[in-house]
Amino acid sequence: MVGLQWGDEAKGKLVDLLADHHDVVVRYQGGANAGHTIVANGVTYKLSLVPTGVIRPEVTCVVGNGVVIDPEALWREIDTLSRQNIALDGRLWISDRAHLILPWHLEEERLTEGTAAATALEAIGTTRRGIGPCYRDKAGRAFALRMADLVDDPQRFRALLARIVPHKNRLLQTFLDDFTPFDAEEIAHRYLQHAERLRPFLTDTVEWLHQARQQGRRLLFEGAQGAMLDVDHGSYPYVTGSNAACGLASGSGVPAQTVRRWIGVVKAYSTRVGGGPFPTELTNELGQRIREVGREYGTVTGRPRRCGWFDAVMVRRAARIVGVNELAVMLLDVLSGLPSVNVAVAYEDDSGRRLTAPPANPDRLAACRPIYQTLPGWTEDLTGVRSWSDLPQAARGYVEFLAEAIDVPVTFVSVGPDRLQTIYKDTDQTR
Known part of the structure; x- marks a missing residue:
């Protein structure tokens, strides 16, 4: 299940619904910059690193090797879930090959995002969680550490930090006037405390997932961010540091060809956060209306999202890259009350x-x-609708137009944040 826009497509709700029919939910890329908000039985859960299936007691969750992990953020999330009475023992597994976000990664991102002299580009608008710098070190190899380095041998971890920290201090002192040098031993002490807390959750997740497949367990792969933030195929350089469109195999160790259903998730309109081009952006009162009605503020950061009309050019491209064979259209209810709705079908x-x-x-x-196709709007409140046939004709026509423009059939339509506010367009296929 992959978002086909710039992230924030309400993927978490769909994963939560699909988890009813799966035994394992797998997160395979991204970091603590991704956020999913789930509303179940009146309780709101805000998730970042832990897969959304965690609120289902019968589901096992796996954080794969392609995810970059801030141990402190991960532990805070685990602790919060425990206080919400979510039991995790034996239900959460974390790859020992996942790379570590370390304190200098946050400072390096402060450098690239906060100082005009550091980059020829305007600020990308990241969440400043150290995600991009961690992926940069992962590719560079010389200064990267993984979960196995943290938990296997404390003395070796200290030795690795003692080698890396002086290099990072020299780099950051060169460009940041207010930088306080890192102390390798202090970092080691703090991180090794998290190592003891996280040790029970660590395993070779590649082996675990292949054994689960051999046992006939049903796997659901949960994409983070969105396909148009993919480092290769997105609106580069205003993207994330990972392969949000096509990172399933490399980030989990499970071959992509073994996956039967590829579900692309889209909002009924478009949003993005941070910098970068946004052809259908609405910077007027209508854009603000969509933001307020759709509660378009970041789960992790609270940042207001930029809002605009649905961009079929972007989504069609993303659907081809990912290879989706189903679409889920989310937040259709947000467009209720508009006299007409636009869809960008091409650019000039x-x-x-x-x-x-x-x-x-x-x-x-x-x-x-953007070159728009204008369609009739609808005035009816959709939040109480539970079947496709009960949707207003104009709303059905809008969804069908999106499916035709992207050349992928729609199987899910969401009309609110709760699990029950979901329409299964083809009950036999989706259930």
Whole structure:
């Protein structure tokens, strides 16, 4: 299950629903910058690193090797879930090959996001959780550490820190006037405390997942962020540090060809946070209305999201990259009350050419003007609708137009945050 926009597509709700029919939920990329909000039986759960299936007592959750982990953030989340009476013993497994976010990663992100001299680009608008710098060190190899380094041998972990920290201190002191050098022993002491807390949850998740498959257990893979934030295929460089579109195999160790259903999740409109081009953005009262009605504020950061019309150009591209064979349209209820709704079906660039795919150059993309198809709106409140046939004709027509524009059938329609506020367009197929 993969988001096909810039993240925040309400994937968490769908994972929670699908978990009824699966034994294991797997997170395979991203870090603590991703957030899922789940409302179940009137209780709100805010999740970041732990897969959404955790609130189902019969479901086992796996954090794969492709995720980058801040041990302190992970422990806080585990502790919060425990206080919400969510038992995790034997139900949560974390890859011993997942890479560690360390204190200097947050400072490096403060450098690249906060100082104009550090980058030729405007700020990307990250959540400043150290995600990108951690992935950068992972690719660079020289300064990267993994969960196994943390838990296997405390003395070796101290020795690795003693080698890495001086290099990081020199780098950061060069560019940040207010930087306080890190102390390797202090970091070791703090992180090794988390190692003892997290040790019971660590395992070789690749072996665990393959054994689970051999036992016939049903696996659900939960994507984080959105396909248009993919480091290779998204609106680069305003993207995340991982493969949000196509990282399943590398981030979990399970071959992609073994996955039967690929569900793409979209909002009925578009949102994104941070910097970067957004062709259908509404910077007027209508955009603010969508933000308020849709409660478009970040789960992790509380940042207001930029809002706009549905962009079929972006979503069609993402659906092809991921290879989805089903669509879930979320937050359809937010568009109720509008006299008409727009869908971007193409772009016009600054030379007047019609484009049906997003250009690679971010400046060219920012200069594109959306070509809209206008459809009739609906006035009815959708939050109480529970069947496809009971939706207003205009709402059904809008969903069907999205499916045609993306060339993927819609199987789920969401009309509110609660589990029950979900319409199964084809009951036989989706259940």
